[in-house]
Amino acid sequence: MMEERVEIRLSGSGGQGLILAGIILAEAAILDGKNAVQSQSYGPEARGGASRAEVVISNDEIDYPKVTKPQVILALTNEALNKFKDNLAPDGIIIIDSSVKKADTPYKIVQLPIIETARDRIGRSMVANIVAVGVITALTKVVSREAVERAILKRVPKGTEELNKKALYAGYELVNQLT
């Protein structure tokens, strides 16, 4: 689905690691030889409160750095889904966690147990963001698997590399099971 400009919005609450997920996707795009801008929006709270990260990927130079009509939305909370569900590109997809209540929207919704997979299969709910990166990568191919793995290894704390790789692969698997 690599169009000229791809916009991704990752939304949920503060502390879910969405900004890091955005950084990883954008850095992977750059490793793939594309241009990318990652930006973010959050409130004054350290944890909780609405949080979102945005990524714009393009083969060209990126002028406007923010997301307007995303092709991909990740929503990890009900609040995030309800806020963003009606404003996507025509072929856009919304990826939601299984803890999120489906809502009416003209866009395709893909519901997957992202948080549960991180918590129960990997053993650390903290890596839900990396599971989500795996889901987005496998579902949209917006970045290459090689680049996303390199980007993760560059950005996660030392000693957690294997844990995060497992989380990434678990994300791929969630998508494989869809078909």
Added chain:
Amino acid sequence: MHDRIKFLQGNEACVEGALTAGASFYAGYPITPSSEIAELASIRLPAVGGVFIQMEDEIASMAALVGASMAGAKAFTATSGPGFSLMQENIGLAIMTEAPCVIINVQRSGPSTGLATKPAQADVMQARWGTHGDHAIIVLSPASVQECYELMIQAFNFAEEFRTPVIFLSDEIVGHMREKVILRDDIPIVNRKFPKVDPPEYRPYQPGEDGVPPLAYFGSDYIFHASSSMHDETGYPNNVPDNAEKVIKRLYKKIYDHRDEIIITKEYETEDAEIILVSFGASARSAREAVYILRESGYKAGLLQLNTLWPFPDEKVRQLADRAKFMVVPEMNLGQIISEVKRVVEARIPVYGVNKVNGEIITPYEILGKIKEVF
């Protein structure tokens, strides 16, 4: 990725630029959305033998900058609106004592605490006139992570060349966005002029031909006095009217006589443009996108992006106004740069503002909406 190609935040690129420029001293008090600058400086400066101090507040931070600068260091700090307000008094001290230094203001929405995590571009006039008294100041504004890096080097170069504080006016969007950046190592680095005379003959405020006095450093053989009071070439207080007039005019002229060198602008699609957008910082990104959308629909639109806000690029704006039907000035405030554009254009063509103060970026479509309304 090549060693010097990085994926960084604007704030991080500011620190990289400062280090490339030779900065060795940072004093500051962390504040959103500038804190990443303090965080990274606290790691990077000690690693290269520099000094990082977390001060008790922004008043003291700015005072420490003046001291470090007088002791020979290339010094910088970073803050946002509330801290920038506190720094104003000692920015005046830096202007009066001619202490080279760089002050980064990553603008957020105000007044006062305001929307602490949201962007604005409303400190344009404060950067120009925040400290009291007639004075000149250099203010630079980046619109990308690459510009954060390159303009930061330029900011230090101007500070050193003209013995002046330089304000680096970023904003939350540019400061927090991450982009690819090439950490160029081919930009020339400027260092302050050191006196050539023997220590007893040194007059710390006797200008060279360029209006800038050579600067010795505290702790050297050159003993000198730097005063916030009106002083003469010896550095000691002097209240004679002729002297005061001479000093204030020199402090102004040492900047304004070098406008050609200091003023940095970028132009996109302006060659034949009838619609000229004038913008800076994050808004310039939206304006650039708007220009390309307009071009696709057959409109002759172009963008003048201001990297130097002060001294204001009068001549460049005037030239473009000569060929344009109208100008549009998108900025995240209720109209600050637009008043300068109008001053220069002198009502020869209409100038319209696109203004937004809700803590969100101006979108290209809001700019297009305004243009469709007036075209």
